[in-house]
Amino acid sequence: MSTVELAVTQELTGNIVHYFDQLKDPRSNINRLHLLGDVIVIAICGVLANADGPSAIAEWARLNADGLQKHLALPHGIPKKDTYRRVLSLLKPNDFQACFVQWIESLEGLSDEQKEGYRKQIAIDGKALRRSHDKKNGLGALFIVSAWASDQGISLGQVATEEKSNEITAIPKLLNEINIDEAIITIDAAGCQKNIAQQIVSGNADYVLALKGNQPKLYEVVQKFFLDHLEDDFARCPVSRYEETEKGHGRQEQRIYYQATVPVDFDVGHKWAGLKTIGTAIRMYEQDGIHHSDVRYYISSLRRKGELFATTVRGHWAIENTLHWSLDMTYREDESRVRNRIFANNLSWLRRITLSLIKKHPGKQSNVMKRRMAGWNIDYLMQILTGKTT
Structure with missing residues (x-):
C-alpha cells in the first residue's frame, strides 16, 4: 500500500467512522455480524457511487470488496442487501443526521481570517419525493424540509413530514436540531410565521422571511409602502438600494433590491420579534422577445x-x-419508490450529504460525472469522501 493510499485509509477509518461511534446500533444483538460503522460507510460510498437503494449498494460493495477491505474492518466480509435495508429502516433520522453534520463541519476548516465577520446563511425549504406515495395504504408523497448552508453548499439537517401543509410545524423542529447561532436564516413564505421569527431571534440568529398572501395584512402594508415610495424614488425616506445585472442562458436579467427601516407607524410590525427592516426584490428579464418581471417582498431582523x-x-x-x-x-430523487418512511428519510439524507461532498470536491466535472467516476474508481471516491485530492 502506498503512502498516499495509507494516509487516505487512516483518514477514513480513524476519522469518518469515529463520528458514528456514539450512534446507538438499533439492531438486535442476535446474529449481528457486521459493524454499524462499516455498514454506514459502505452505504455512503454506494450512494456516492450511483447506487439508489440497498440492492444496488450491496452489489456495488460486492464488486469493490477488495478496495473496501483495505479501508474497513469487515469481520464477516461484505454485508448483504438486507443488512443495509434493516439498518436504514431502524436508525433514528435525527441521530443519524447529527453524526454526519459533525463530520462534514470538520472538513470545512475555515481560517481565522475567513471566520472574521463571517455569518453562515441557512436556507430552509421543502421538497416532495413525488413517487414515494402509497395509495394502497393511504400515504401521500413524503415531504422533506431541508436546511442548506447556501454559501458552503452543505446539508445541515432535514425533517420529513407526510404533507406539504405540515411544513409550518416541521420548520421549528428543524431549527431546534441545527446550530443557528449568529446565522442568517432565510425561509420562503410558508415559514413566515411569528413563532418562527421568535424562535430564530431567541436562537441568536437573524431572519429574512419571504412575504405572500398567507400574511395578508402584513403583505398589504409592505406592498403599499414600497409602491408609494417607488413613485418618488424614496425622496421621503432613507432606503438601501442594490442593483445587479446578469447575462446567461440566452437572456439578460436585471435585479433591483430595496431595503428600508421599519417605519415608526408600522402597526403590524410590533408583533414580529426583532423586526427591523422590510425589503423588496424586483426582477426583470427578456426572453424570446417577451419582457417578464416579478416582485417579491420580505421582512427581516437585519439592519x-x-x-x-x-x-x-x-x-x-x-x-x-x-x-x-x-x-x-x-x-x-423524484423517481424513488421507497415506501418505508424511516428508510426513505435516511436514504434521502444520504443523497443530501453525498451531494454536499460532491460539491466540495474541486474537480471541474459535473455532479453526475463525479458520481460516475466515484463508481468507476474507488481512489477517486475516497478523494470525495475525505475531501483530500492526490
Missing part, C-alpha cells in the same frame, strides 16, 4: 444594508438551484 440583503435573498434561491434541482437531476 439596513442593501448589499447584504441582496446577497441573502439571492442566496436563498440556491436551495432550489443547487440542492433540489441537483437531487432531481443527479440522483433522480
Whole structure:
C-alpha cells in the first residue's frame, strides 16, 4: 500500500467512522455480524457511487470488496442487501443526521481570517419525493424540509413530514436540531410565521422571511409602502438600494433590491420579534422577445444594508438551484419508490450529504460525472469522501 493510499485509509477509518461511534446500533444483538460503522460507510460510498437503494449498494460493495477491505474492518466480509435495508429502516433520522453534520463541519476548516465577520446563511425549504406515495395504504408523497448552508453548499439537517401543509410545524423542529447561532436564516413564505421569527431571534440568529398572501395584512402594508415610495424614488425616506445585472442562458436579467427601516407607524410590525427592516426584490428579464418581471417582498431582523440583503435573498434561491434541482437531476430523487418512511428519510439524507461532498470536491466535472467516476474508481471516491485530492 502506498503512502498516499495509507494516509487516505487512516483518514477514513480513524476519522469518518469515529463520528458514528456514539450512534446507538438499533439492531438486535442476535446474529449481528457486521459493524454499524462499516455498514454506514459502505452505504455512503454506494450512494456516492450511483447506487439508489440497498440492492444496488450491496452489489456495488460486492464488486469493490477488495478496495473496501483495505479501508474497513469487515469481520464477516461484505454485508448483504438486507443488512443495509434493516439498518436504514431502524436508525433514528435525527441521530443519524447529527453524526454526519459533525463530520462534514470538520472538513470545512475555515481560517481565522475567513471566520472574521463571517455569518453562515441557512436556507430552509421543502421538497416532495413525488413517487414515494402509497395509495394502497393511504400515504401521500413524503415531504422533506431541508436546511442548506447556501454559501458552503452543505446539508445541515432535514425533517420529513407526510404533507406539504405540515411544513409550518416541521420548520421549528428543524431549527431546534441545527446550530443557528449568529446565522442568517432565510425561509420562503410558508415559514413566515411569528413563532418562527421568535424562535430564530431567541436562537441568536437573524431572519429574512419571504412575504405572500398567507400574511395578508402584513403583505398589504409592505406592498403599499414600497409602491408609494417607488413613485418618488424614496425622496421621503432613507432606503438601501442594490442593483445587479446578469447575462446567461440566452437572456439578460436585471435585479433591483430595496431595503428600508421599519417605519415608526408600522402597526403590524410590533408583533414580529426583532423586526427591523422590510425589503423588496424586483426582477426583470427578456426572453424570446417577451419582457417578464416579478416582485417579491420580505421582512427581516437585519439592519439596513442593501448589499447584504441582496446577497441573502439571492442566496436563498440556491436551495432550489443547487440542492433540489441537483437531487432531481443527479440522483433522480423524484423517481424513488421507497415506501418505508424511516428508510426513505435516511436514504434521502444520504443523497443530501453525498451531494454536499460532491460539491466540495474541486474537480471541474459535473455532479453526475463525479458520481460516475466515484463508481468507476474507488481512489477517486475516497478523494470525495475525505475531501483530500492526490
